[in-house]
Amino acid sequence: MIMLIPPSGFFQRAKKLLLSEQTGRVQLKEFARRNAANALSMANMVMGMASILCSLNGHQYAACWLVLIGYLLDLADGAVARRLNACSALGAKLDDFADFTTFGIATALLLRTHNLLDNILCMCYVLAVLIRLCFFSSGIPFMYRGLPCIYSSAILACASMLTGGNMLVLRVIAIAMILFMVSHTFYPHDRVLESQAWKKMVYAGGVAMVFCSSFPPACVYYLLWSVSYILFPTVLWSCKV
DSSP: OOOOOOOHHHHHHHHHHHHHHHHHHHHHHHHHHHHHHHHHHHHHHHHHHHHHHHHHTTOHHHHHHHHHHHHHHHHHHHHHHHHTTOOOHHHHHHHHHHHIIIIIIIHHGGGOOSOHHHHHHHHHHHHHHHHHHHHHHTTOGGGTTSOOHHHHHHHHHHHHHHTTSOHHHHHHHHHHHHHHHHOSSSSOOOTTTTSHHHHHHHHHHHHHHHHHSOHHHHHHHHHHHHHHHHHHHHHHHHHHO
């Protein structure tokens, strides 16, 4: 009776192959964990670039809606990074670039007309967003005073859709948003509105509005939430003073 005994090299190769597959799965999961928030930031940047193209081609309504989708993605990326413990310097820089694209350039183009003064207002808005992001990224606590650019962009995008692109209304709002963003003392920082629980509630309501209602109610929702970030802290600050 002949017994076939497989060579030991076969088992070693099979073991190495199994271990390499397991290592590959672990590395893939780790890669996904580390880059989940970065993927959301990239999606936010894509929304901003798409909004820019829509504005340049005269599709104002689509451009506004893409800015609001970027609003949701920006709320999500920070929460995902903290949840997965995947915060990094690269992610912070990527988030800043995405915010500057969507809430700076793309939002400013909502104000663009053939009027020279409107074009100057666009440039001033972009500079205000740049200043706001630089102060936020510098890590200096007392500099975190201006209105976050995400909320000023949401207000402008919603106002543009609800008023049909009324430039007089948009100019007044844009000037007010510029002052709120660059001011270090007039706009106070409020812990309640910047808490993660509050942001999760805003995000959940925004997603529900996107999928469960028509566009006008969703615009009103975003507008009310964004305005609350101006009125509520200002009222509390004035009461304390």
